[in-house]
Amino acid sequence: MSRCIPEFRDLFADLVACRTVSCADPAWDTGNREAAERLAGWLDELGFDCTLHPLPERADKVNLVARLGPDTGGESGLALAGHLDTVPYDKGKWTSDPFSLTERDGRLHGLGTADMKGFLALAADVARDYRARALNAPLVILASADEECGMDGARALAAGGPPPARYAVIGEPTGLVPIARHKGIFMEAVAVGGRAGHSSNPAHGINSIEGMRHVLDAVLDYRDDLAGRGGGEGFPVPHATLNAGVLRGGDSPNRIPARCELQLDLRFLPGDRIETLRDGLRERVRAALADGPWSLDFTELFVGTPAFETPADSPIVRAAAELTGESPAAVDFGTEGAFYNDWGMDTVILGPGDIAQAHQPDEYLALDRIEPMKRILHGLIERFCV
DSSP, X not given: OOSSSOOHHHHHHHHHHSOOBOOSSTTTOOOOHHHHHHHXXXXXXXXXXXXXXXXXXXXXXXXXEEEESOOOTTSSOEEEEEEOOBOOOXXXXXXXXTTSOEEETXXXXXXXXXXXXXXXXXXHHHHGGGTTSOOSSOEXXXXXXXXXXXXXXXXXXXXXXXXXXXXXXXXXXXXXXXXXXXXXXXXXXXEEEOBOEETTOGGGSBOHHHHHHHHHHHHHHHHHHXXXXXXXXXXXXXXXXXXXXXXXXOSOTTEEXXXXXXXXXXXXXXXXXXXXXXXXXXXXXXXXXXXXXXXEEEEXXXXXXXXXXXXXXXXXXXXXXXXXXXXXXXXXXXXXXXXXXHHTOEEEEOOSSOGGGTXXXXXXXXXXXXXXXXXXXXXXXXXXXX
């Protein structure tokens, strides 16, 4: 045992103690550099070649690429990948301190335990068993920034040169079930412009909320058309979904509202493209207001994450299925998987946590998931690196 790298529980606690919240609200948003540097320090003690890659214009947010064994230029090897950032937390809703790893009832509680600092702590802990072994292919630990708020870390990595390995496992919370497909997502805002005026006479203005009524009809028709296409066999929701999540308009009952905004998200299946779906949405909305007096503006709230699919016959998918005893499944939530696939690493999503615990007060990783995840990681490393 290394004298310098902590035991799993201490290592896990140190990662949870680092505040690494990603959020569009600057009041919440923090960097992840402290956590990345701690992880890099531990891995350096095990003989990993560690490199920190800051995100453009955010030196406090970094990606960590750590490699043990030969550099094969992405022709072979395995990356154990995860993000170091977390979502914000509900103040006053936690039983214990979100930044203190706390054991209760067979569970380790803390912010990011399931999603997904627990996996990265397990990856580092398992890696200690290979520090003195001759590897035929690289073992890589990949820790990204800002997955929860735009996936900027994965985007930067995939644009930065050859991949560090041929295969990757992203340890998102999947309940030890391998995931080979998930939906993509983008978010859009549609703003209808009118003209303010006194409510006593409709001729004094142009009511933007009335225009939004036509937009909503068009958006919901588009939603129903997408659902009617189906094509999502194996997904919990077997079709694309569109959610109209925010509607804001007007400021006073006695004023004709000059602006009304709708915000929505669209989750789509592998094979669909963000650009095609976004263009289709905008065409429908423009047509709905073509004969009216309203103006129209679109804003990309989130440029989007592609849908993810790794072929069932990929060696990494087959290995994950064999080691878990579970058939590869599909999920409706998104990950960095599509970026890593495009980067050149066949990727499977497989982690010890449960998605039902992610983004919740009292988030936890169950203790009985730790040893099975270690066994799976050992099996993957033996197969792809040793």
